Amino acid sequence: GENVEQHPSTLSVQEGDSAVIKCTYSDSASNYFPWYKQELGKGPQLIIDIRSNVGEKKDQRIAVTLNKTAKHFSLHITETQPEDSAVYFCAASDGDGEKLTFGTGTRLTIIP
Amino acid sequence: GAGVSQSPSNKVTEKGKDVELRCDPISGHTALYWYRQSLGQGLEFLIYFQGNSAPDKSGLPSDRFSAERTGGSVSTLTIQRTQQEDSAVYLCASSSRAQSPFFGPGTRLTVL
Numbered sequence: 001g002e003n004v005e006q007h008p009s010t011l012s013v014q015e016g017d018s019a020v021i022k023c024t025y026s027d028s029a030s031n032y033f034p035w036y037k038q039e040l041g042k043g044p045q046l047i048i049d050i051r052s053n054v055g056e057k058k059d060q061r062i063a064v065t066l067n068k069t070a071k072h073f074s075l076h077i078t079e080t081q082p083e084d085s086a087v088y089f090c091a092a093s094d095g096d097g098e099k100l101t102f103g104t105g106t107r108l109t110i111i112p
Numbered sequence: 113g114a115g116v117s118q119s120p121s122n123k124v125t126e127k128g129k130d131v132e133l134r135c136d137p138i139s140g141h142t143a144l145y146w147y148r149q150s151l152g153q154g155l156e157f158l159i160y161f162q163g164n165s166a167p168d169k170s171g172l173p174s175d176r177f178s179a180e181r182t183g184g185s186v187s188t189l190t191i192q193r194t195q196q197e198d199s200a201v202y203l204c205a206s207s208s209r210a211q212s213p214f215f216g217p218g219t220r221l222t223v224l
Contacts, residue, residue, distance in 0.1 A: 006154075034212045043116070043203055043215030044155070089154060098143070099168060100213065104154040 002027040004092050006103025014111050019080055021106045023090035024072040030092040033066060033073050034100070038087045047088075048075070077108075085110045114138075116216035118204050124222045125194055133189040133219045137206030144187050145205045145213055146179055155203065161187065194223045 003026040013019045025033075031052035036044035050057045050064045050073065057064050061080075066073040077084055087107050091100040117136045125131050137144050146158040157171040161181045172178070176194075181187040191198055201220050205213035 036215075041217070043205075043217050045215070046212045049212055091155075098162070099145075099157060099160050100155075101157065102147075102155040 002030060002092055002094075002101040004090060004101050004103045006090050006106060008106060009104065010107045010109070012109045012111055013080055015080055015082060017080055019075075019077045019084070019108055019110075021075045021088055021090070021108070022072060023074070023092075023103050024070075025092040025101075026071065027092070027094065028071065029094045032093050033064070034091050035064060035075050036089045036091065036102075038089065038105075040086075044089055080110045082110050082112055084108060116204055116206050116214055118202075118216040118219050120219060121217065122220045122222075124224065126224050127196060128193055130190065130192045131194055131221065133191075133202050133204075133221070135187045135189070135204030135206075135216060137185065137187070137204070138214060139185075141206035141208050141214075142184070143207045143209075143213070144181055145207075146187070146189050147203045147205065147215075149201045149203055149218070151200070158189070158202075191221075194221075196223050199223045 006023045034049035037047045038044040048062050048064050050066050061078045063076045087105045089105050090103040093100045119134045142163045144161045147155040149155050159179045160168040176192045179189045199222050201218040203218045205215040207213040
């Protein structure tokens with residue numbers, strides 16, 4: 001089955017700086033890669049996703065890149081703000097969101 | 113409602129007792145998922161329902177765990193003879209075809 005590894009497990013950045021979270025996956029059949037943000041006491045919320053037919057996708061301060069050959073994908077947050085503090089999860093699946101396999105999460109802390 | 117709802121939000125039970133966790137998915141969503149999140153860990157897939165198809169139960173950790181989805185809508189996750197290692201947040205999610213899952217707020221289960 002699919003195995004997703006995520007690094008780092010914790011990340012602290014100064015407000016205004018950029019944050020990068022990296023994930024690798026094992027199953028070359030995976031073709032859908034969403035990122036979720038989980039705030040304390042809440043369920044994860046989708047923030048951005050990418051499919052294997054593109055290499056990069058951007059939405060305001062958030063971007064995701066995908067390298068299919070190396071089987072890794074990354075989340076980039078620019079101009080970080082205190083409200084970006086949360087736990088971020090990457091995930092992979094071989095269908096449209098069906099049976100996602102999640103990474104172990106990254107706790108991001110933005111230092112004011 | 114506008115989102116996925118779960119009840120109860122918190123459940124404390126004694127070892128050996130049975131518990132039932134309820135999920136109300138977003139109206140019209142054909143897919144429903146259960147995930148488990150242990151403290152500080154990622155999301156562990158438990159079970160997946162899609163329309164009238166047989167559910168994918170491959171993630172259920174033991175035969176003490178079972179789930180039903182009645183009328184293609186509400187789902188109940190049942191844990192029999194609870195053990196302390198069952199303590200976790202149980203997350204339900206739902207989606208339409210070609211859409212990422214929307215998560216509920218979760219049920220925090222504590223087994224004493």
